[in-house]
Amino acid sequence: MSDRQFIRILIIIILIGIIITVAHSIYICYAYQNSSIIQFIAKELWL
Amino acid sequence: MKKIIVIVTTVLLFVAVNAFFYITITSRLANNFSGTGQLKMVDVAQFLPFEEESELARTGSSLKFEKEDDLPVLDGAAALVPVYASVIENCYPEGTVTYEGGAFSDDNYYGENFAPDSVMQYQNTIRGFDALVDGSVDLFFTAHPSKEQMLSAQEKGVEIEIVPIGLEAFVFFVNKDNPVDGLTSEQIRSIYRGEITSWIEVGGASRPINPLTRIEGSGSQTMMDMFMEGNMINSRNPLSIFGGSIGYSFRYYLSGMVADENVKMLAVDGIYPDAENIRNGSYPITVNFYVVYRKDNHNPNVVRLVEWLLSDEGQAMIEACGYVGLPDEATKL
Numbered sequence: 001m002s003d004r005q006f007i008r009i010l011i012i013i014i015l016i017g018i019i020i021t022v023a024h025s026i027y028i029c030y031a032y033q034n035s036s037i038i039q040f041i042a043k044e045l046w047l
Numbered sequence: 048m049k050k051i052i053v054i055v056t057t058v059l060l061f062v063a064v065n066a067f068f069y070i071t072i073t074s075r076l077a078n079n080f081s082g083t084g085q086l087k088m089v090d091v092a093q094f095l096p097f098e099e100e101s102e103l104a105r106t107g108s109s110l111k112f113e114k115e116d117d118l119p120v121l122d123g124a125a126a127l128v129p130v131y132a133s134v135i136e137n138c139y140p141e142g143t144v145t146y147e148g149g150a151f152s153d154d155n156y157y158g159e160n161f162a163p164d165s166v167m168q169y170q171n172t173i174r175g176f177d178a179l180v181d182g183s184v185d186l187f188f189t190a191h192p193s194k195e196q197m198l199s200a201q202e203k204g205v206e207i208e209i210v211p212i213g214l215e216a217f218v219f220f221v222n223k224d225n226p227v228d229g230l231t232s233e234q235i236r237s238i239y240r241g242e243i244t245s246w247i248e249v250g251g252a253s254r255p256i257n258p259l260t261r262i263e264g265s266g267s268q269t270m271m272d273m274f275m276e277g278n279m280i281n282s283r284n285p286l287s288i289f290g291g292s293i294g295y296s297f298r299y300y301l302s303g304m305v306a307d308e309n310v311k312m313l314a315v316d317g318i319y320p321d322a323e324n325i326r327n328g329s330y331p332i333t334v335n336f337y338v339v340y341r342k343d344n345h346n347p348n349v350v351r352l353v354e355w356l357l358s359d360e361g362q363a364m365i366e367a368c369g370y371v372g373l374p375d376e377a378t379k380l
Contacts, residue, residue, distance in 0.1 A: 006050045013054060017061030024065050024073070031076040037259045037294040038220075038301065042309035043075035044292055046224035046252075 071289055091159050091169055094128050095151055096135040096144050103129065104367035108137040110355045117346045118143060122168040122175040123188030124266065126299050127336060129368045130213075131188045135167055137364060138355065143167075172266065179339060180205050185349050187339045190215075190266045190297075206342040211335035212356045214371040216298040216320040217270045218312045218332075225291050227251040229314030232274075232331060238293065239271075241280045246291055255290030258283065267296050274332060298325070299369055325371045336370070 001009075032040075093102050112118055118139060121131040135144060145162040146152070152160045159169045170178055176192060178184040180200045192200075192209065200207050219235060221227060230238075230249055237243040239258050247253045260279075261268040272279065293313075298320050301312055312320055316331050324330040338356060340349050355361045362372035 001050055006054075009054060010057060013057050013061075017057070021061060021064055021068075024068055028068060028072050028076070032072070032288070035076040037261070037292070038296065038307055038310060040075045040259070041220065041222050041292045041294055042307040044222040044224075045071070046222055046291070 090153075091128055092151060092153060094132040096132050096139070096167060097141045101132070101136070103136045104133040104364045105136060106133075106360065106364045106367050108355065108360055108364075110138050110351060110360075112139050112348065114140045114143065117348055118166050119185035119346060119349045119352055120166050120168060120183070121186050121188070122170055122178055122184040124172045124175070124190060126266075126297060127188040128169060130365060130370065131186070132167060133364055133368055134352070134356070134361075138352065139166055176339075179341065180207075182341065182344075185340060185344055185346060186352060188212075188336070189339060190270075190334070190336055192337075192339060193269065207339055208342050209337050209339050210353055210357070211373060212338050212353075212361070213336050213365045213373060214325050214333055215336050216325045216330050216333050216371075217267075217274065217295065218298045218301060218320045219293055219295050219315065220301055220310045220312050221293050222291065223309050223311045225251060225311075227313070228311070229317060229319075231316050235293075235315070236275060236278070239275055239279050241283055244284070244287070252291065255284070255287045257287040257290040257292040259292050259294040261295070270297075270332075270334065271295055302369060322366075322371050326374060328374075335373075 095101050096103065121135060123131045143166045145165040147160045147162045161168050168175070168178065168184060170184075172189060175184060175187055176189065176196050177199075179187040180203055192207070197207065219230065225246070227246060227249055234243060234249050238249075238256055239260075243249060243256065245253065245255055261271065298312070301307075301310065314320075318324050318330045320330045325333050338353055340353070356365070357373070366372045
């Protein structure tokens, strides 16, 4: 794999990763405002 | 080889971040986010009168309406559906709860399809109160109407009678594995003012507190605003979302309607919100719930039904629904 190819693949992966993470975060912000707080607390993890 | 490792590590990094978000937050957001889902605070299908499998309080009644009587139409807030559906079950003749299309369905925007001639309606707090003021509903079961609702009725020249019929507690709750079992009123206020930010400050684990709030205008939020005496901060550390949450609601949602064994109610000022402590007034945040009607409603069965709700039979039914009845001295009209 040439350096050029490597950088291109890396940029694509980072871009896809950022898009997915941002979309996930936006979904969390929206859903968190509308969620049942009883369900939210019931599923909380306490280790 | 080095390049492959960098690529794989980058992919794994994003997977790890999103998996962490999913496990700690996304998987807990279990609600249905559609418009219908938000309006559907209660599964009314579980509380339909005259259906054998309905979860109603069948305590019996000496007040029995006949089909030819002028039957009061009942409506109410989501949390009180079991109460007024049980009133119909005990006091009304069969065949008086009817549905558009002939059978119950909750598959439309507003959820339920009660027919216009049905004695049971379910329009929830805002639309239901408007229906009472407009005269299409005779009795409305609710927490105390808001100032805005009272003003709206006044502007339309409608006088409203508000009769307390039972007791309800405003409760705070946490996950069942949270080691804290109780808080003082002042600790709760400090948490929601952002002055106490970790559970360790109130005898719990070393973990941030995530103080959850409710939608503006909801019954719970109105009650919380009163409890906080208008001194509640709305901004907080976004990272507290990963902490241990505390929320608030009315007791009936937690003990009956949306009961979940993975949450526990907290004692407040050392008093646990059980029926006895609510009835004897020792639990510090206890409120009435009411039946409301227009003063100019000339249907005599409206007052008969209100009197029945305050009788021993009516109070027994309210208790069987999972609420707390009024103390004896409060049931005298």
